[in-house]
Amino acid sequence: MTSILTNTSAMSALQTLRSINTSLSNTQDRVSSGYKVAQASDNVAYWSISTTMNSDKKALNAAADALGVGAAKVDTAYAAMESAIGAVNEIKAKLVTASEQSTDKGQIQLEISKLQEQLSAIAQGASFSGENWLVTQNTQANVVDGFVREADGTVKVTVATFNVGTYALFSTIGANGLGSGGVLGSIMSVALTSVSTQGDIDGFMNIVEAALSKMTDSAAAIGALQIRVELQDKYSSKLSDAIEAGVSRLIDADMEEESARLSAVQTQQQLAIQSLSIANSSSQNLLSLFRQ
Incomplete structure (x- = not known):
């Protein structure tokens, strides 16, 4: 019809x-x-996952930026430690020279004094963003190195710790510009005079050797932290890329x-x-x- x-x-x-x-x-x-999933109504499950992961990615990138600041602190401390080791080796060489009886110990001490001042300047200059790991009375420093979401949904920021109190060159810098305490505090007591005996020089040599041993340990510890920071930086970059790729598979057209x-x-x-x-x-x- x-x-x-x-x-x-x-x-x-x-x-x-x-x-x-x-x-x-x-x-x-x-x-x-x-986008194939631009809003929640397109696919609730995928939209929820992608929103959470994008938020985590931003947090991870922020942690990577903070890791860059931490890396700069570590690099600054290591560079200063290397320079300080070189200056202490110079003091050691001067003490060996002073063992020769014909040398002018007063002139040698003048050189040693300048090296002691240099050590204080090196330590004092090892500051980045207002933080100095080589002149400190703190016991520990932290470097932000990651962002983690646990299986139960809780989140936390992870940090790498470093015992700055154990490895600091000085605990303080005095009004006279010279450091005291720390790994190099004893070296500041090295003082040759015209009447210094070989026994005195040997005692100073032992002080220098002990300080060099501690500084070697300090440099090794900072170097190990450098490796961790570098590896974490590479891992953070790969993890960020993996998250971005995973989210892309869910929501990109x-x-x-x-x-x-x-x-x-x-x-x-x-x-x-x-x-x-x-x-x-x-x-x-x-x-x-x-x-x-």
């Missing part, structure tokens, strides 16, 4: 066209934004697939419009039945 009041064919064609237009709009949104779908849906839209036009024209055909 054909009715002039209700055109079921046109209604069906219109519903099809509406569905195709919705699909076309969704496909165009994916093509223009690059496959542009090749979307391009093919866009072409197909546009063709479907054209056919649906043609179908609706044909359905609408059927009522016009009824007029021929009433013509004489």
Whole structure:
């Protein structure tokens, strides 16, 4: 039965066209934004995961930036420690020279005094962002090295610790600009005079050797921390890339697939419009039945 009041064919064609237009709009949104999951309504599970992981990635990147600051502190301390070892070796050489009876011990002590001042200057200058690991009374320093989400959903910032109190060259720098305490405090007591005996020189040599041994341990500890910081920095970079790639798999649109779908849906839209036009024209055909 054909009715002039209700055109079921046109209604069906219109519903099809509406569905195709919705699909076309969704496909165009994916093509223009690059996302297949741009909001929660697109896919609640994937959107939730991607939102959480993107937040964690930002926190991880912030931790990596903080790690860069920590790396600078470690590098500064290591450079100063190397320079200090060189200065102490010079003091050791001067003491060996002083063992020769014909040398002027007063002149040698003048050189040693300058080296002692240099040691204090090296330690005092080993500061980065207001923090000095080589002149400190603190027992421990921390370097932020990561961000972790536990299995139960809790989060925490991880740190690498360093016992600065054990390895500091000096505990304080006095008003006279000379350091005291710490690994090199005893070296500041080295003082040759014209009446210094070989026994005195040997005693000073033992002080220098003990300090060199401690400084070697300090440099090794700082070097080990450098390695950890470098490895953590590389790991953080790879982890950030892995998180980004994982999130991409969840929410990014496959542009090749979307391009093919866009072409197909546009063709479907054209056919649906043609179908609706044909359905609408059927009522016009009824007029021929009433013509004489």
